[in-house]
Amino acid sequence: MSTIRHPVGPQPSRVYWIRRLVALLLLILVVGLVVFGLSRLGGDPDPAPTPAPSGSAAAAPTPTPSPTSELIEGAACLPENVRVDAVTDDVTYQSGVAPQLSFTITNTAGVACTFDVGSSQQAFVVTSGAETYWSSRDCLVDASDASILLEPNLGQTSAALGWDRTRSAPDTCDSERPAAPGGGATYALTVTVGPVASTPTSFRLF
Numbered sequence: 001m002s003t004i005r006h007p008v009g010p011q012p013s014r015v016y017w018i019r020r021l022v023a024l025l026l027l028i029l030v031v032g033l034v035v036f037g038l039s040r041l042g043g044d045p046d047p048a049p050t051p052a053p054s055g056s057a058a059a060a061p062t063p064t065p066s067p068t069s070e071l072i073e074g075a076a077c078l079p080e081n082v083r084v085d086a087v088t089d090d091v092t093y094q095s096g097v098a099p100q101l102s103f104t105i106t107n108t109a110g111v112a113c114t115f116d117v118g119s120s121q122q123a124f125v126v127t128s129g130a131e132t133y134w135s136s137r138d139c140l141v142d143a144s145d146a147s148i149l150l151e152p153n154l155g156q157t158s159a160a161l162g163w164d165r166t167r168s169a170p171d172t173c174d175s176e177r178p179a180a181p182g183g184g185a186t187y188a189l190t191v192t193v194g195p196v197a198s199t200p201t202s203f204r205l206f
Helices: 013-042
Strands: 082-088 100-107 113-116 122-128 131-135 147-150 185-193 201-205
Touching (some): 082 185, 082 201, 100 113, 100 122, 100 185
Antiparallel strands (some): 082 100, 113 147, 122 185
């Protein structure tokens, strides 16, 4: 007969069964501790990857901003794309010769555009040093607008305006004006068309 099912010894069989049960519990506890220790050494399993956002949740690419001031063929010229050059028909004038004043206007943009060059927009100013001697606006009458098409980089010259070599003022339009000094005096012409002004152009009166 097996000694496992029927323990042999001086003690009652119940004592032996209790001892075996305690030993089995200790064995299970040891095995559990060993398994727990191994799992701690191995670390946690790799976390599940986070799914990438899809549909509208995905980050959209940043749109490229469009130009805010695109040039349109035939539209009004931007002042920064217009150049005005003051023009005189000579650089020296002998006594009694009246200078002929004009301007050349140029569109520096890449497309044709329109610009108002009417007499209402023009101002011819003659100065000498810090003193103004003559202005075309002092006695201007019947001013008008005149928009023209400016082709790219093609200068257009205005009709000439004669200066009678006198000193102007708004209150001398119907009276005799004093003559501007000659004898080799140096003067400068500046022309403004709308918001665009030229650089001064020098000439001399004898």
